[in-house]
Amino acid sequence: MKNTRLFEKSVNLIAGSEKFAECKQFIQHGTVTIYEHSIAVAALSFTIGELFRNVDLESLVRAAVLHDFFLYDWHVPENMWSLHGWTHPVTAAENARRFFGISDKEYSLIRTHMWPYTLLHPPQYPEGWIICLADKIVSAQETLFRRKWRRQVYKPK
Ligand SMILES: [Fe+2]
Ligand SMILES: [Fe+2]
Incomplete structure (x- = not known):
């Protein structure tokens, strides 16, 4: 990550x-909280985003931090058997709009x-593809190894 200050500023606001x-x-997965997962996805998204020109890094980070901002425990039986996988992106987006x-x-x-x-809702922007990819990489690591993607890269003040 090159532009650490921009990353920290954008993350810290949320x-x-x-x-x-x-x-x-x-x-979220294993022993990893949604808070930790979201910041890990934001950090990886930002690192990928920096590789390209014309990526809106601020929007990328804000959306990555908030991508799972659904605010409930999806592991409890009522939610596990719900359509969480399909519905939580909308719930997170609505919460993000309301609170941020x-x-x-x-x-x-x-x-x-x-x-x-x-399936019917593919990313519409380059930043969307980046978050989609970063989330899958981080989620796979957390699910397989039941722990954080790596040491927490950033701790909000
Ligand atoms: Fe998600
Ligand atoms: Fe996620």
Whole structure:
């Protein structure tokens, strides 16, 4: 990651808030919380985004941090047997709009992050493809090894 300051500034505006801190209560994969998972996806997305010209890094980071901002435990039986895999991108995008005033583009980046699971909703922007890829890499690592992608790269102040 080259532009660490931009990354930290963009992440901190969201991850440093009380509302987003609620994600620390919920597990995503293995022993990894949604809070940790989201920041790991944001860090990897940012690192990939820096490889390309014309990537909107601020929107990329904001959407990556908020991509799983659905605020419930999907492991409890009621939610496990629900359509969580298909519905949570919309729930996260709606929550992100409500609490963080995201743009329409950022809404789309969150809405499409589960593709191809959500087959009819592929990413509409390059940043969407980056988040989609980063989420799958981080999720696979967390699911297989039941631990963090790597040492927490960033701790909000
Ligand atoms: Fe997700
Ligand atoms: Fe995710």
